[in-house]
Amino acid sequence: MATEPSKTVVPSAPSPAFWRDPDKRAMVYQALVVAFIIWLLYSIVNNTAVNMESRGLASGFGFLSTSAGFGIISTPFVPYSEESSYFTVFLVGLVNTIIVAFVGCILALLLGFVVGIARLSSNWLVQKIATFYIELFRNIPLLLQILFWYSAVLKPLPGPRELHEAGETVFFSINNRGLIFAEPVGQAGFQYVWYVFFAAIVIAWVISKWAAARQEQTGQQFPSLSVGAALIIGAPLLTFLLLGRPLEFQPAEMSRFALRGGVTIIPEFVALLLALVIYTAAYIAEIVRAGIQAVSHGQTEAGLALGIKPTHRMRLVVVPQAMRVIVPPLTSQFLNLTKNSSLATAIAYPDLFSVFAGTTLNQTGQAVEIMAMTLAVYLTLSLLTSAFMNWYNSRIKLVER
Amino acid sequence: MATDGNTASRAVVHAGDLPDKPAPIATEGALAWMRDNLFNNVLNSVLTVSALALVLYVLPGALGWLIFNANWTGGAEACRANPDGACWPFVTTRWEQFLYGFYEKSERWRIDILLVVLAIGVAWMVWEKMPARRLVAMFMLFIYPVFAFIMLYGNETLGLPIVETPQWGGFTLTLVIALSGIVVSLPLGVLLALGRRSSMPIISLLSTIFIEFWRGIPLVAVLFMATIMFPLFLPAGVTFDQLLRAVIGVALFASAYMAEVVRGGLQAIPKGQYEGAMALGLPFGNMMRLIILPQALKIVIPGIVNTFIGLFKDTTLVLIIALFDLLGIVQASIADPNWSIKSVPYTGYAFVAIVFWICCYSMARYSRYIEDKLHTGHKR
Numbered sequence: 001m002a003t004e005p006s007k008t009v010v011p012s013a014p015s016p017a018f019w020r021d022p023d024k025r026a027m028v029y030q031a032l033v034v035a036f037i038i039w040l041l042y043s044i045v046n047n048t049a050v051n052m053e054s055r056g057l058a059s060g061f062g063f064l065s066t067s068a069g070f071g072i073i074s075t076p077f078v079p080y081s082e083e084s085s086y087f088t089v090f091l092v093g094l095v096n097t098i099i100v101a102f103v104g105c106i107l108a109l110l111l112g113f114v115v116g117i118a119r120l121s122s123n124w125l126v127q128k129i130a131t132f133y134i135e136l137f138r139n140i141p142l143l144l145q146i147l148f149w150y151s152a153v154l155k156p157l158p159g160p161r162e163l164h165e166a167g168e169t170v171f172f173s174i175n176n177r178g179l180i181f182a183e184p185v186g187q188a189g190f191q192y193v194w195y196v197f198f199a200a201i202v203i204a205w206v207i208s209k210w211a212a213a214r215q216e217q218t219g220q221q222f223p224s225l226s227v228g229a230a231l232i233i234g235a236p237l238l239t240f241l242l243l244g245r246p247l248e249f250q251p252a253e254m255s256r257f258a259l260r261g262g263v264t265i266i267p268e269f270v271a272l273l274l275a276l277v278i279y280t281a282a283y284i285a286e287i288v289r290a291g292i293q294a295v296s297h298g299q300t301e302a303g304l305a306l307g308i309k310p311t312h313r314m315r316l317v318v319v320p321q322a323m324r325v326i327v328p329p330l331t332s333q334f335l336n337l338t339k340n341s342s343l344a345t346a347i348a349y350p351d352l353f354s355v356f357a358g359t360t361l362n363q364t365g366q367a368v369e370i371m372a373m374t375l376a377v378y379l380t381l382s383l384l385t386s387a388f389m390n391w392y393n394s395r396i397k398l399v400e401r
Numbered sequence: 402m403a404t405d406g407n408t409a410s411r412a413v414v415h416a417g418d419l420p421d422k423p424a425p426i427a428t429e430g431a432l433a434w435m436r437d438n439l440f441n442n443v444l445n446s447v448l449t450v451s452a453l454a455l456v457l458y459v460l461p462g463a464l465g466w467l468i469f470n471a472n473w474t475g476g477a478e479a480c481r482a483n484p485d486g487a488c489w490p491f492v493t494t495r496w497e498q499f500l501y502g503f504y505e506k507s508e509r510w511r512i513d514i515l516l517v518v519l520a521i522g523v524a525w526m527v528w529e530k531m532p533a534r535r536l537v538a539m540f541m542l543f544i545y546p547v548f549a550f551i552m553l554y555g556n557e558t559l560g561l562p563i564v565e566t567p568q569w570g571g572f573t574l575t576l577v578i579a580l581s582g583i584v585v586s587l588p589l590g591v592l593l594a595l596g597r598r599s600s601m602p603i604i605s606l607l608s609t610i611f612i613e614f615w616r617g618i619p620l621v622a623v624l625f626m627a628t629i630m631f632p633l634f635l636p637a638g639v640t641f642d643q644l645l646r647a648v649i650g651v652a653l654f655a656s657a658y659m660a661e662v663v664r665g666g667l668q669a670i671p672k673g674q675y676e677g678a679m680a681l682g683l684p685f686g687n688m689m690r691l692i693i694l695p696q697a698l699k700i701v702i703p704g705i706v707n708t709f710i711g712l713f714k715d716t717t718l719v720l721i722i723a724l725f726d727l728l729g730i731v732q733a734s735i736a737d738p739n740w741s742i743k744s745v746p747y748t749g750y751a752f753v754a755i756v757f758w759i760c761c762y763s764m765a766r767y768s769r770y771i772e773d774k775l776h777t778g779h780k781r
Contacts, residue, residue, distance in 0.1 A: 030603040037607065044634045051633045123445045124438035125452045139761035140754045141714040144728055148750045156743070339619035346721055357625055367629045375618050382617035 048368060055365075063364045064090070070359060072350045074266050086360050093352035094377060100269065100351060101338040101381070104276040108337060109330075111277060112284025119289045130285065137282040143343055145279055150271035150347040154178075157267075164254040170262065171251045177258065179265040182249035190246045197236040204228030268349035272341065280337045284330065291326035292318060323396055331389035335382050342378075352377060467751065472744075480742045488744045492752045495734055499752075502570020502725055508562060511552045512573050518545065519576075527767060546584050553577070566644040570725040572756070578648055578716045578726065583709050585652035590659025591698075595689065597660065598667055608660070615657035620715050623650040628722045647719050655712045662704035666697035700775060706768035710761050717757075728753050 018024040052059060064087040071082055075092045076099065118130035137145070157176045164170055171182045186193075204227070211222035240247070252262025295318050303313035344351040345358055357374045361367060427433055439449040470486035472479045480488035492499070501509050522541045525531050553573075555563040569577065596608030615623070627650035631641065641649075670693055678688040698705075720729035731749040734740070 026601045030601050033607065034603060043636075047636050048633045050637060051635075054637065121445075121448070122438070122441065123448050123452075125456075126445075126448050129452055129456070135762060135765075136758070139710075139714075139758045139765065141717040141728065141757055143717045143720070144750060144753055144757065147728075147732070148754075152746050152750055335617075339617075342619040342621040343718070343721075345621060353619070353621060353625075357622070361629070367633065371622070371626060371630055375622060378619060378622065379614070379617040 052368070057365050057367075059366075059368065061369055063366050063369070066364075068360070068363075070363070072355055073348075074269065074350055086364065089360055090352070090356050090373065093350060093355040096350050096355075097338075097341055097344075097352040097377075100272055100276070100341050100344070100349070104273055104280070104337050104341065105334045107273070107277045108280040108284055108333070111281035112333075113288055115281060115285035116288025116292070119285055120292060134282045134285050137278050138286075142275060142279045142340055143346060145275040146272060146343055146347060149274045150268065154267040154271050160254065160259050161257065164259070166254055166256050168254040169251040170254060170259060171249065173252070173259065176267065177264065178267045179270060180252050180259050180262050182251040183261065183263045185248050185250050187246035187248055189243045192243060193236045193240050193246075196239040197232070200231045200235040204231050207231075266349070268344070268347050271347060272344050272349050276337055276340060279340075280333055283333050283336075287326055287329045287333065288322075291322040291324075294325040295321045320396070324393075327389060327393050327396070331386055331393075334389075335385050338381055338385065339378060466747075477740055477742065480740075480744055484743045486744065487751060488740075488742060488748045491734075491740055491745050491748050498571060498734070499727060499730055500572050502574055502730060503568045504570070504573065505562070505564050505568065508555075508564055511555075511561065515549050515552055516576075518548075519580075542584060542587070546581065549577075549580075566642050569644065571730045572727045574644075574719075574724065575713075575716050575726045577644075578651055578719060579709070579713045581648045582651045582655045582712045582716075585648075586655035586659045586708075586712075587705070589652070589656035591663050591694065593656060593660035594663035594667055597664055612657045612660050615654050616661070620651070620654055620718050621721060623654045624718060624722045626650065643722075644724060647722060647724060651712070651716070651719075655708065658708050658711070659705065662701050662708055663697065665704065666701035667693065669700055670697050703768040703772040703775075706764055706771070710764050710768075713761060713764070714757065727756065 015021070018028075049059075065085050067083050068086050068089050069082050072080060072089070072092055074096065077095050078088060078092045080088055080092050115130050115133055118126050119134065121127045121130070155176055157174065160173065160175045160177055160180075163173060163175055170180065173180045204224075207222075208224040208228060211224035215221055250261060252259040252264075254260075299317055299321065300313065303317045308317065341351055342353040345354040348354055352374060357370055361370045364370070423429075427436065440446045465486070467487050470483070472483055472486055472488050472490060474490065476490055476494065480490060497509075501512055504512060522537060522545060525537045526534055526541065531537070551559070552561070553564065553569065554566070555561040557563065593608050593612055596604050597612060599605045599608070624647060627646040628643065631646050631649075635641070674692055674696065675688070678692040683691065716726055717728040719726050720732060723729075725733060731753050735746045735749045
């Protein structure tokens, strides 16, 4: 204690009154906001508890194990019957949402890229058609498009009884019960086709790594893209043919009233998917166009001056730079598509919203728990998508000093 | 013949310029244009032919159905007799319902006045030659909504009979939801954007959570919450109108998107502007009000209009919670047994699509016009 050096005292300016000190003022503001939020949350929780008690609603997640007691028109991957629990209903809805969102994102991306490039085509007619497509579908509400495809296009289709006679075997049919086609069933040995397929993917990946390394060292190029594609498509096909085509298509059969067997894609799914893809593709097309146009014209000209082939110019010079502009807004379009898939509830496609936040909520009245679970799913999907896209974005972004 | 020989040997001198020879047929006019724009290589020629085939396949059918084969007069019988064309009498006999919903017939003049004021106000704001545009914008943003509410809902002391909200419907309801959404979301979005960029960590965190929450959930979920959960959150005995709850939900949802748009604008303002304002000793409020926001909001006008277009289209979702906006009321009218004709659903949807398309497309054009005006330079 005694060895402590003596401090020189610096006379400081008198500290300002606390309401003139930005730091202290910030503290006060934040304390007020926190107090307000706590009060708000407290009163919401309190009111909800009181209201639920007065309405005789039980709380908790016990209802999830109760039997649901209603049928669902489409339950892929999840075994479901009317005796299944509400939690199974949740899973069925989740799977249906993921399927429509996943397929929708891929198709919308493909269509959007095609339309976006057509929008920049040097062909006047193609360019005008692409513009017309974009302006038409972007400016009509999505819900209207879903209702249109469902109740104006798919529902008025003739029924299976008008199209097929009893006892007829049907390989492909579009009717008001949906899209029905023969079910491909793998015979003995078909699993080898899968093995070869996966092996081909691994080999193609190894080849592309090797080709990149060789080009880095020697400058020699190797057509790894086309070789890889040929391998992935060709090898399983060859195996398939060598094994004597171990695949059988089991057609649907027309009974007296409906088609039995085969694979059915319900019209609700088709309508929702069509509307989501067509609507979102119009936005993606504009993003693609803006991305390609954002690449300075000097880059294309430099490519021309270097005598790079047009396809390589596009693939190696323009597209990688355009991707940096395209990816962030593309993320939000994928998120929009996923969130918009909840409009399924308007045409009763059994997605998460329709079967869980709709039917289950109506039956059990467990509004708080069910909405919390549903919102958690959408928020998680949002976070996952943006996390993936952020990772991708950081991978392709411009490396600066 | 000597004279002839003389003439032949004489030099030919033209006093003026000879008229230009016509350009080769392949470099000028329609043919050259087609060669340059439609058939400049094999791929493009193939594309042109297939695109032309597509147009010729779709266009005559669509135009015929919408216009030439359509039923323009008569009633349901005329449509039943000719099912291969649009049934426009379905729209013309019901347009009042589509516009006003179930609003009291004797009180519909109130909506008319509001629509006229709205049209004038919007035109004034959009037309750049008009004086006092900022004043009009302030009027439309702050005074018009109050005026509109009094006119629509009614006020006994002013002698306007009350019209309850379940009677509101049709295009009026679409406008009510969309406009209240924008009027609430614009100021709230600015506040949230400022909050997210604030140096106060708690404010910034809370704003970020709020924005990301609303942007992460679908609007259908918001509307469900507004109908089912919102009453649970309130103290017992306090009830809110169904429409008001939907409007609050839509407005909060839109303000999260608006906040992100405004944040983009705030980020685009160079740091020197902030530093200049601080060097002048402006307090935070004045710095934002006088220096930053006028610049930031100006450059995000296209983004704001685009958000509004999205909001406008999204108002159709209220039909899921049984409010009858334009789409909802047309959907309900289609089910009318007197009009159970094959062409009626198509006509109804086509009508709604046309109305929304015209509104959204004109807004989009305006947004693009502003964008082009702001985006000078870098053009090629």
